[in-house]
Amino acid sequence: MRIELRGVSKGRAERALPETSLTFETGRVTLVVAETEQRPTVLGLLASGRMRADAGEVLLDGRKDAAGIRRRVALVDALEVSEPAPAVTVAGVVAEELMFAGASPNPFAARRWLDDLGLGDLAATPIGNIDPASRIRILLELAALRKGVEGIVLTSPDRHGGEPQNWWRVATEFAERGYAVLAIAGRASMSVLTVQDDASAPGDGPAPVDTIADTRDDAPDTAASVPTEDER
Template sequence: MRIELDRVVKQGGVALPLTSLAVESGEAVRVVVETEQRPTVLGLLASGRMRPDEGAVLLDGEPGRRREVRHRTALVDAPAVSDPEPDVSLAGAIAEELLFAGVPGDPRSVRRWAAQLGVEAERDLPMADVEPATRIRVLTELAVLRDRVEAVVLVSPDRHGGDPRAWWAQARRLAARGFAVLVLCGEAADAVLRADEAAEEEAEAAA
């Protein structure tokens, strides 16, 4: 599966300036998107949930398949669109995500999934108090349970604070399992990860 945004624009460049990107199965891609609104707008476009004013959204190189992109892509933690309410408990968020996936979300099932995800002790915490790394791992792992989902678009994980290496490691784990993973983040978080990647490349070159 390959999702491509070809020179897309929204609201004359105000909501989103000219943007092109691509992500495919087995790949984790970061794209830097600044301002409060633009990450969500780009996430909606990349997941097939919004039509660009200019440009095209392609699936496997073909235009006109936006609805299929939507069905095969999970939009995760997008502010005011798919993020859990801050006062909802982690257990409540798990229940909701299970229902989206067509899986029973009763208390017993929630407890079982919390145990499987290693978050039994945090079940009663409000989402606002859940560690950023735990939040992203739980939300993405539950999102890929949905039928037909082959791609994940994760919006602004850096807004929760914490170490960007944690959510980037989760994105790479999902990619290693065959999902296409697009992460939309800010410049500061991306700079940390780029520095790590440059250091890894230098170490490999020296070995």
């Protein structure tokens, strides 16, 4: 599967998202930079087929198919869109996703699922209080349970703190499992991951960073805003 964004933008004067082009595909993890509070979510919605671009196009294997993208791409942890409520326990988040996946949603099933991940001790902890790497691991594993999901758009994992290498490692593992993974993060994370990639010694295996794009534009980032209904 290959998802391609060609010159997409959103909002009046492209304030919500400046013109952006990128590709993510099966078996690879792509890092794209999008900063400000709202741009990562706007880009995530576009890349997962859940929002129409005002300009440009989003293609699935070379053709326009927004419904197909929505079925096959999961939007994970997008601010105010798909992020779990911070006060809900980890077991509660898992139980809800198990229900959507057609599995038993009771607390015992959720605890068993977490035990299988080696994270059973987090079951009673509010998901807003767990460490970033565990959060991303849990949310990506839950997304993978959904029927037909072949791609994952991970939105602003660096907003939870921690070392970028930790969530990047999880994203890379999912690419190695055959998913198309797009990680949307800030420039600071890109800098850290790029330095890490450059420092990799020959023979260490394939570099984790496949593609790096950037949504930077000439306008100040503070001009970004969530598109209104009229803008959509």
